[in-house]
Amino acid sequence: MLRRTVAFLCLAIVALPLVVAEEPHSDWNAAHEFVWEHDFGGTYISTAPVFLDERLLVRTSGGGQAAVSSFDFSGNLVWSHANPNSNNHDMSPLKLVRQGQGACGSWDELVLVGWTDGTVDALDAMTGSLVWSNYLNSSAWGVTGHIAIDGEFAVVSSSLGVGKYCLADGEEQWWVPTGFGWRNGVSVHSFGYALGDEAGNLWTVARNGSTNSYQLDSGKIRHAPIMTEAGLFIHSQLPQSSTILVLDPTNFEVIQNFTSGPSPAVPTADGTMVLTGDSSAVQLFECRQSCELIGSVPFRTNGELGSIGSATYMAAMNAPNAEWGVFTLNQNRTFAVESVDLGLYGYGTAGPGFMQQNSTNFLAVGNDGGVVRFFRSLGFNAEVDGDTEVSEVSEVTEVTEVAEIVEQAAIESIDWRAQGFVFILYVLLGSIGVQFLRGSTEWLLRTSSLFFLVLLLMVLPDLSAHWSEVVSERLPSESVDEEWNASWPDEWLDTQIVIFEFEDGHRAVGGLQGSENVYQLTQAACRSLGIDYGFEETGLGIYIESFDGLEANGWEYAIDGSPGVRSVDSTAVEAASIVRWSPA
Amino acid sequence: MFQAMGTHGPNLSPQASLVLDLLLVATAFLLLARPVKRPLNEVLFMATLVIGVSLIRVVMAPLPNVQPVTVATLLVGAQLGARRGAAFAVLVAMLSNAFLGDGWWTIFQAAAWASIAVLGANLRLLVDSKLHMGRAIAASLFAAVWFDVLVSFSILDGTIGVREFMTYLVNGIPFDLLHMLGNLTFVVWAGAWFTGILEQEPEANDLEFTVVNTHAIDG
Numbered sequence: 001m002l003r004r005t006v007a008f009l010c011l012a013i014v015a016l017p018l019v020v021a022e023e024p025h026s027d028w029n030a031a032h033e034f035v036w037e038h039d040f041g042g043t044y045i046s047t048a049p050v051f052l053d054e055r056l057l058v059r060t061s062g063g064g065q066a067a068v069s070s071f072d073f074s075g076n077l078v079w080s081h082a083n084p085n086s087n088n089h090d091m092s093p094l095k096l097v098r099q100g101q102g103a104c105g106s107w108d109e110l111v112l113v114g115w116t117d118g119t120v121d122a123l124d125a126m127t128g129s130l131v132w133s134n135y136l137n138s139s140a141w142g143v144t145g146h147i148a149i150d151g152e153f154a155v156v157s158s159s160l161g162v163g164k165y166c167l168a169d170g171e172e173q174w175w176v177p178t179g180f181g182w183r184n185g186v187s188v189h190s191f192g193y194a195l196g197d198e199a200g201n202l203w204t205v206a207r208n209g210s211t212n213s214y215q216l217d218s219g220k221i222r223h224a225p226i227m228t229e230a231g232l233f234i235h236s237q238l239p240q241s242s243t244i245l246v247l248d249p250t251n252f253e254v255i256q257n258f259t260s261g262p263s264p265a266v267p268t269a270d271g272t273m274v275l276t277g278d279s280s281a282v283q284l285f286e287c288r289q290s291c292e293l294i295g296s297v298p299f300r301t302n303g304e305l306g307s308i309g310s311a312t313y314m315a316a317m318n319a320p321n322a323e324w325g326v327f328t329l330n331q332n333r334t335f336a337v338e339s340v341d342l343g344l345y346g347y348g349t350a351g352p353g354f355m356q357q358n359s360t361n362f363l364a365v366g367n368d369g370g371v372v373r374f375f376r377s378l379g380f381n382a383e384v385d386g387d388t389e390v391s392e393v394s395e396v397t398e399v400t401e402v403a404e405i406v407e408q409a410a411i412e413s414i415d416w417r418a419q420g421f422v423f424i425l426y427v428l429l430g431s432i433g434v435q436f437l438r439g440s441t442e443w444l445l446r447t448s449s450l451f452f453l454v455l456l457l458m459v460l461p462d463l464s465a466h467w468s469e470v471v472s473e474r475l476p477s478e479s480v481d482e483e484w485n486a487s488w489p490d491e492w493l494d495t496q497i498v499i500f501e502f503e504d505g506h507r508a509v510g511g512l513q514g515s516e517n518v519y520q521l522t523q524a525a526c527r528s529l530g531i532d533y534g535f536e537e538t539g540l541g542i543y544i545e546s547f548d549g550l551e552a553n554g555w556e557y558a559i560d561g562s563p564g565v566r567s568v569d570s571t572a573v574e575a576a577s578i579v580r581w582s583p584a
Numbered sequence: 585m586f587q588a589m590g591t592h593g594p595n596l597s598p599q600a601s602l603v604l605d606l607l608l609v610a611t612a613f614l615l616l617a618r619p620v621k622r623p624l625n626e627v628l629f630m631a632t633l634v635i636g637v638s639l640i641r642v643v644m645a646p647l648p649n650v651q652p653v654t655v656a657t658l659l660v661g662a663q664l665g666a667r668r669g670a671a672f673a674v675l676v677a678m679l680s681n682a683f684l685g686d687g688w689w690t691i692f693q694a695a696a697w698a699s700i701a702v703l704g705a706n707l708r709l710l711v712d713s714k715l716h717m718g719r720a721i722a723a724s725l726f727a728a729v730w731f732d733v734l735v736s737f738s739i740l741d742g743t744i745g746v747r748e749f750m751t752y753l754v755n756g757i758p759f760d761l762l763h764m765l766g767n768l769t770f771v772v773w774a775g776a777w778f779t780g781i782l783e784q785e786p787e788a789n790d791l792e793f794t795v796v797n798t799h800a801i802d803g
Contacts, residue, residue, distance in 0.1 A: 445772045475754065
């Protein structure tokens with residue numbers, strides 16, 4: 001009896017991770033239909049597409065295609081506004097402004113665009129024509145943060161400071177210096193404005209332009225601080241982790257402190273809920289009297305997060321060939337993630353564009369491959385454009401079709417390889433129980449050793465990645481600083497630089513911005529220099545095989561003089577990292 | 585772990601690679617050489633063993649650090665003696681690396697597996713010609729760590745400091761665990777069977793006895 005009880009308990013304990021690991025199947029694909037896509041080719045989409053009535057605005061950057069493009073709901077290009085002076089890797093989210101008037105005058109519907117050359121443009125949202133443009137004092141990467149609207153003014157941050165501009169004509173009210181910032185978006189509060197910098201300072205700016213700063217000692221602040229009922233919410237970035245802080249809005253002292261994973265995404269608020277993400281998890285906080293962690297699900301996202309309706313959020317998994325995640329908080333207050341295949345493959349950091357109109361949900365998503373895809377929820381009548389109308393479907397037909405699509409999606413979404421492994425594990429688990437009850441030590445040893453071997457093989461990629469993070473955090477390598485080369489142009493200062501060591505000499509490129517990991521940065525460098533590269537996706541991450549066909553005995557990389565110890569897609573880079581590739 | 589610091593050690597020129605291979609072959613020849621001529625079936629048996637285990641290693645290469653050769657050398661050393669075990673280790677390292685990638689690290693792999701064969705020959709893993717499972721498991725777990733540490737020395741090419749080397753070793757612990765678990769699985773599943781195959785060959789003590797007798801008669 002004792003043996004049976006022990007066997008049952010052991011099996012229950014060992015089987016628990018398998019049950020928890022099962023990811024709920026998504027029926028999102030079944031409830032939405034793909035309408036159209038546009039491939040910009042050779043550029044990035046790093047910010048969420050924006051809906052404006054029956055127009056979709058998409059921002060692209062990189063590969064010489066820094067532009068904002070407007071499409072109708074049939075996918076036809078309506079207008080496009082380019083900035084040939086952009087330094088590329090523009091990451092300031094597009095900001096829509098409804099028409100209005102103030103002391104400076106009146107304005108029609110505008111879309112505000114911040115560029116990495118330091119300019120901010122106000123475009124007519126319907127025609128794309130330039131209404132006004134202004135330049136902000138900046139260096140390296142210009143405007144990369146969220147633009148805030150405060151009444152008749154736009155509040156815009158650059159890498160060196162923040163300014164206030166009339167929406168009607170762009171006239172500058174003031175510009176004040178703050179700390180050196182990247183994606184340092186501004187938020188509007190009763191006390192004025194708030195933004196962060198790369199040194200971990202929180203800056204508050206009164207409406208007359210006077211500034212104060214508070215050193216939080218918690219890492220880089222790369223998003224617009226969010227005001228919640230519990231206090232000012234900030235997710236700051238440390239070298240191998242991140243910190244979520246809640247600050248008292250009266251004195252900006254830390255009230256709450258949560259430790260989170262590396263490379264945080266831009267958090268988003270939805271009522272009292274705040275969604276955060278990083279390379280290890282997406283977390284949902286409810287902030288009332290204090291911020292309470294409602295739930296956390298494993299996920300890797302490093303860019304924007306977005307809300308797509310009540311208690312539902314969406315984010316791109318920032319990994320090759322990864323799907324998107326739909327995060328929901330159900331009525332039981334259980335936070336869960338579903339994977340959805342949006343037909344976008346490759347890295348992604350842009351959030352979703354979402355609009356609900358006449359009971360129809362419209363969704364647009366883009367990725368680092370420069371592809372934008374447009375979806376619409378099924379089962380509703382929606383006038384798509386002037387010429388096209390979706391035919392009405394009966395309720396019975398609709399239910400039947402949706403059921404069929406759900407079933408088809410369920411079949412297509414099964415990962416047979418993983419299912420096979422899980423099946424083998426269950427068989428071995430059962431065998432372990434049987435051998436234990438039989439008292440056969442030899443076969444118990446055999447089945448359990450095989451069980452744990454298969455289990456370890458399955459978890460090894462994640463285990464080794466996390467282990468490497470811990471090791472590099474606890475045992476930081478003796479960094480040999482990569483020296484600045486006097487022949488490099490000054491424009492490369494404080495930007496990302498990549499050097500390739502070929503037999504016939506070095507090739508270097510700088511002025512790169514916005515890459516989150518070595519792989520993205522290497523891709524950007526190869527694009528700039530016209531270098532072909534070969535890579536292989538392995539269970540442990542991406543392995544760079546060759547540059548310009550040269551395989552040598554493999555290639556090794558170093559970041560700021562320190563040898564890389566993980567796969568290129570798992571290794572984060574800083575805003576001013578120098579990556580050196582050399583043949584082994 | 586891959587694409588990391590100095591995973592390849594110093595580069596070898598084609599000439600150096602040739603010298604390395606000749607050195608390994610010569611080492612294996614010396615280890616196998618003895619005063620009396622070996623019967624053909626014994627040579628064929630060793631050749632089959634080397635090819636078979638090398639093939640298994642190549643086939644299992646996609647599984648990171650699951651190394652069937654480690655247990656095989658341990659048991660060959662236990663059953664056939666240190667010299668033949670070491671020769672087996674050197675030949676398997678050479679042959680399998682011809683498919684998986686030859687280089688500076690082959691020396692370290694060959695040396696590490698040879699030392700494991702010597703270990704197997706001296707640990708009394710066989711009791712009454714049967715594999716002592718407890719000792720075999722303990723030896724296989726130790727052998728995994730021993731092999732991984734020895735082979736890690738291959739990254740030292742003059743540019744890696746002590747701290748970086750230690751970091752490299754600590755980084756590899758999950759892979760060491762996998763090697764240990766793989767060894768445990770091989771031993772409990774195939775240890776007794778593999779020892780039984782080897783038993784058809786005369787044990788080291790029998791060989792020495794035969795050699796001594798032959799020389800005594802000749803004398």
